[in-house]
Amino acid sequence: MDTEADLFYRQLPKVELHAHLNGSVSFETMETLIKRKPHLNIEHSMTAIRHGQRRTLDECFEVFKVIHQLVNSEEDILMVAKAVIREFAADGVKYLELRSTLREVAETGLTKQRYIETVLEAIRQCKQEEVDIDVRFLVAVDRRHGPEVAMETVKLAEDFLLSSNEVVVGLDLSGDPNVGHGKDLLSALEKAKNCGLKLALHLSEVPSQRDETELLLNLPPDRIGHGTFLHPEVGGSDSLVEKVCKQNIPIEMCLTSNVKGQTVPSYDKHHFQYWYKRGHPCVLCTDDKGVFCTDLSQEYQLAASTFGLTQEAVWMLSQQAIGYTFAPEPIKQRLEKKWAELKKEILQCCS
Numbered sequence: 001m002d003t004e005a006d007l008f009y010r011q012l013p014k015v016e017l018h019a020h021l022n023g024s025v026s027f028e029t030m031e032t033l034i035k036r037k038p039h040l041n042i043e044h045s046m047t048a049i050r051h052g053q054r055r056t057l058d059e060c061f062e063v064f065k066v067i068h069q070l071v072n073s074e075e076d077i078l079m080v081a082k083a084v085i086r087e088f089a090a091d092g093v094k095y096l097e098l099r100s101t102l103r104e105v106a107e108t109g110l111t112k113q114r115y116i117e118t119v120l121e122a123i124r125q126c127k128q129e130e131v132d133i134d135v136r137f138l139v140a141v142d143r144r145h146g147p148e149v150a151m152e153t154v155k156l157a158e159d160f161l162l163s164s165n166e167v168v169v170g171l172d173l174s175g176d177p178n179v180g181h182g183k184d185l186l187s188a189l190e191k192a193k194n195c196g197l198k199l200a201l202h203l204s205e206v207p208s209q210r211d212e213t214e215l216l217l218n219l220p221p222d223r224i225g226h227g228t229f230l231h232p233e234v235g236g237s238d239s240l241v242e243k244v245c246k247q248n249i250p251i252e253m254c255l256t257s258n259v260k261g262q263t264v265p266s267y268d269k270h271h272f273q274y275w276y277k278r279g280h281p282c283v284l285c286t287d288d289k290g291v292f293c294t295d296l297s298q299e300y301q302l303a304a305s306t307f308g309l310t311q312e313a314v315w316m317l318s319q320q321a322i323g324y325t326f327a328p329e330p331i332k333q334r335l336e337k338k339w340a341e342l343k344k345e346i347l348q349c350c351s
């Protein structure tokens with residue numbers, strides 16, 4: 001049963017800006033997928049990292065390979081995307097930016113074009129069913145696939161930026177941070193930026209990316225994913241911190257993901273503290289709620305209990321996130337209004 005504190009975090013209206021589609025698949029949806037494909041012999045323990053468990057980042061990337069085997073057709077993507085959107089809505093998320101890497105699978109006839117179209121169809125169906133959430137999509141570039149695929153992905157994203165009625169709003173750079181170098185992807189990212197796609201880049205997720213981050217911060221990105229190793233105390237540098245601060249680039253923070261993936265030793269050592277104390281734009285996110293067995297309410301509660309945030313401070317965090325979305329201006333205004341309407345009701349009833 002929910003305690004009163006749990007209730008506050010669940011009722012708190014939230015903005016989710018860093019969620020990978022295939023990492024966000026819930027236990028229940030995973031069960032359905034596993035049953036659909038018994039020949040793969042996949043067990044649930046291979047697709048999620050439970051409470052108290054940890055994996056290396058390399059092991060996390062093995063988990064995604066397993067999930068990709070389970071989600072490999074238009075039918076799967078439609079089901080998974082709709083379920084993920086409904087789950088975020090049920091958790092009190094009012095605005096969601098979902099991101100996903102386009103894949104083609106010869107066996108099922110899936111193409112990259114159909115991949116995006118299917119995600120957009122899921123978003124459309126949820127809207128039609130009046131699920132209480134606004135959803136936008138970021139096309140993900142997997143750094144492991146190199147510059148040609150990145151460029152091809154940017155071209156597709158650009159087509160949809162123009163034709164999706166503002167649902168496709170940006171580009172994500174993700175994938176195993178230990179593979180490849182951002183310099184090879186720079187021209188694709190520049191092209192994306194020039195055509196009006198917003199950039200959300202995973203930067204300094206591991207310590208070895210200092211030069212890459214230095215280079216990619218010149219773009220500059222519109223948001224940073226993780227930024228775990230930006231500051232000098234953890235092997236980053238003053239110059240990186242200065243660039244991020246000067247350009248006021250919001251950082252997407254994923255506490256459970258970083259602790260379970262072992263890039264951060266414990267919750268109290270999370271870099272959220274460093275940036276939040278400086279008054280830098282921080283936004284709490286889940287990253288992969290399915291793989292890391294979390295949800296956004298839990299992430300807010302975790303940040304509050306670890307860093308001693310008051311309910312008022314938690315409210316501010318969730319409200320400020322509206323300003324860091326890639327949503328068109330009228331949508332931001334609508335969200336601000338929603339937050340204002342709910343504020344009294346929720347802060348009073350749960351304090």
Ligand SMILES: CNc1ncnc2c1ncn2[C@@H]1O[C@H](COP(=O)(O)O)[C@@H](O)[C@H]1O
Nearest residue numbers: 020021022023064099100101140142174175
């Ligand atoms: C844990 N930290 C992380 N760091 C970097 N990239 C990550 C990630 N978590 C997820 N992804 C990226 O998202 C893909 C799965 O969702 P989609 O198939 O795109 O929907 C992974 O294959 C990886 O490229």
Ligand SMILES: [Zn+2]
Nearest residue numbers: 020174225287
């Ligand atoms: Zn991520």
